[in-house]
Amino acid sequence: MVTLTIDGRTVTVPEGTTILEAAQTLRITIPTLCYLKDINEIAACRICMVEVEGYARLVPSCDSAVAEGMVVYTSSPRVREARRVNLRLLLSQHETKCTKCTRSGNCKLQQLTNDYNLLGDHYIDDLKNIPTDYSNPVVRIENRCVKCMRCIQICDKVQTMGIWDLMGTGTHTTVGVARTRTLGESGCTFCGQCITHCPVGGLQEHDDTGKVFDALADTERITVVQMAPAVRSAWAEYYHLDPKFATAERMVTALKTMGFDYVFDTDFAADLTIMEEGSEFIDRFTHRNKHRWPMFTSCCPGWVRFLKGQFPSYTENLSTAKSPQQMFGAVAKSYFAQKLGVDPHKIFVVSIMPCTAKKAECALPTMRDACGDPDVDVVLTTREIVRMFRGESINPAVLPETPFDTPLGTGTGAAVVFGATGGVMDAALRSAYYLVTGKNPDADAFSAVRGMDGWKEATFTIPGAGDVHVAVVSGLGNTRRLMHAIDDGKVSYDFVEVMACPGGCAGGGGQPIHDGQELAAYRGDILWSIDKNTKVRFSHENADVQALYREFFRAPLGEKSHHLLHTDHTAWKMPNEK
The missing domain is CATH 3.30.70.20 (Alpha-Beta Plaits)
Structure with missing residues (x-):
């Protein structure tokens, strides 16, 4: 342990602690710009400079270890002027x-x-x-x-x-x-x-808000918007609203106020994804020798790009199921257009996503199956939709709740947790168990795949099918480690969920920014709480999804669902592919 003095206050900290960390234990704030704990501690910006008695020069507090008897000044006239000079250089x-x-x-x-x-x-x-x-x-x-x-x-x-x-x-x-x-x-x-x-x-x-405002102003367009699961756990952070108050239904009201004709829930498409992906997994699992293993989830476009670019030989291991976003777009411009009795070319589909990679996904040439137009016209991040709310002077704190429109607005608890790491796997296993046994498991039977560990693995027994070995990873660094382990034969799985962003979509690249804070765990907990308190917690029990199959698709993996809800991941190329 090392004892030192900072701004006249004595503190004792472990040897190797930086001056910045020692100051934080005293709740003394030293300004930083480039610093990210454990990620970027390189003293590049020189804003965190402090004065140490006996030292000829100022030192960067984020990169300087404490020493016994050290006397530090964090805001002396010399320190303040140095910070002003360094800031001027940055501003130039x-x-x-x-x-x-x-x-x-x-x-x-x-x-x-x-x-x-x-x-x-x-x-x-x-x-x-x-x-x-x-x-x-x-x-x-x-x-x-x-x-x-x-x-x-x-x-x-x-x-x-x-x-x-x-x-x-x-x-x-x-x-x-x-x-x-x-x-x-x-x-x-x-x-x-x-x-x-x-x-x-x-x-x-890439800012796409202008395209959406143009569509809302076009009286010939039927504007349809879908809200992703992880968005509901973060959209009201700018307004500092309690999560219990910042409900999805208040966001529905805000979107209706902006002028959207129909506000639907991507949770509906998440349940639909489980029906298709779960059925696909059971089909592969019961015909093991016909397929390569493991089967990978395909909901995350960042992960799909990673696999195709870094480990292209595993592309065929991906589930052929489209992501919920793309399934929704295809259904909106086919089934929903048919129910409305309108030309699907008039429907303008907007997605609100916690993700920037979704913007690239909707532009893929393979995502035009419903009517030849892009199934999803525009993707907005959580940040973009909040900017639009602000521009329209919409204050969610004073809005009432409005239910989602039907029939694409109903979701289950299993769909909500798509936004948290482990959620897709958890939801898929709940319905896979039912598809094999005809009985529902305990909705919390697969909780071993939950949590913020970057790489989780578990084995579950499904009567009539056997032991299912699964893994869940989030963050591409963890994904790379898992792929190398699979490649080297060190691990063997049947089903693997991958999310490109640490913590899953809750920590997505399109979510609100809080400098120096990682909020994926907090947002994920909100989603698991919503699931826990939802009356229907199994995707196969979504009544509107059941009606969709009765009226339109007939059955999972059928001819029409194969055309609209599945895709060929080899039909488009990454820049490094020949």
Whole structure:
């Protein structure tokens, strides 16, 4: 243990503790910009500088270990002036037209600039003449980048993709796509984790709000919107509403207020996905020698891109079932259009997703099965829909609750947990058990696949089918480890759920940004709580899904469902595929 003094207060901490961490134990706040605990502790921004008695120079608190008897000053005149100088240097290469930035006040640099009273013009602008590439779901804006390297570290250490890298030297140093490619030419999965860990607006999703406003204003269009499970656990964070108050039904009211004709629930399509994917798994499992193992879930487009780009020989192991988003779009422009008696080309389908990779998924050439148009026209992230609410002066705190429209607005507890890691597996096993035995299991019988561990595995016995060996992973770093273990023959599974983002969709790249905080576990707990308190907790008991099969699809894995609800993952290519 080491004893030191910080701002006149004595503290004793373990040897090896940084000055920043020691100060935090005293609830003394030292400002940071580039720091991310365990991910980015490289003292790049020099904002966390502190003064130590006996040291000739200031030291970065995030990267300097404590020493016995050390005396530290975190806000001396020398420290304050150094921070102001370092902030001025950052601002000299930063586009300060903050009115154009999607972060809209949720920006660490803007906060520091205000805190240190740098409200005038400081130094000559040294902006780069590099055009912004808007052709991908993830957009990088050069002159907003502060070279903190968080995006590089999160992509390398957590997601193991290595998409971003440092380019140039000295004042010409910047961040770019590794191996001098464009983002579209890289193997990027568009998971968006770089966006949610950027402290400023240097990275953002492709903004599609304008397309939606145009559709809402078009009287010839029938606007249909679906809400993903994980969105309901995060959409009202900007408004600081209690999760018990920030219900999906209040969001329905907000969407109706904006002018959407029909507001449906992706939970409906999640239940439909379970019927198709669960039936597919049982079919494969009972004809083992005809298939490669394990079978992988296919709900997460970031994961599908990862597999096709990094482990392409396993592409056929993916379930052929489309994601809930795409199943919904196909059903909306076929079954629902038929029920309305309208031309499906007039239906404009919008998805509200916690995910940036969904923007790439809806644009795939294989996702046009209902009428030739894209089954889903536009994907909005949770952040984008909140911006639209704000632009329309919609305050959820004063809204009443409105139920989802029918018949695509009914979901079960099993569907809600699609947004949490382990939820797809849990829901699939509940219905797979029923499809084999004709009886429901305990809805909580498969709880071993829940929780925030990055790689979970379990074995469950389904009478009449045998032991099912399953695994659940979230985060692409954990996924890579699992794939190597499968490749090397170290592990063997029957069914594997993969989510590209740590913690699943709850921690998706399109969710609200809270700098330095990881909220996937908190949001996931909300979803598991909703499931626990839902009357119907099995996908196969969704009455509207049952009606859909009676009236339209006839049965899971049938000819019509195969055409509309399944896809060929080999029919499109990643940039590295020949």
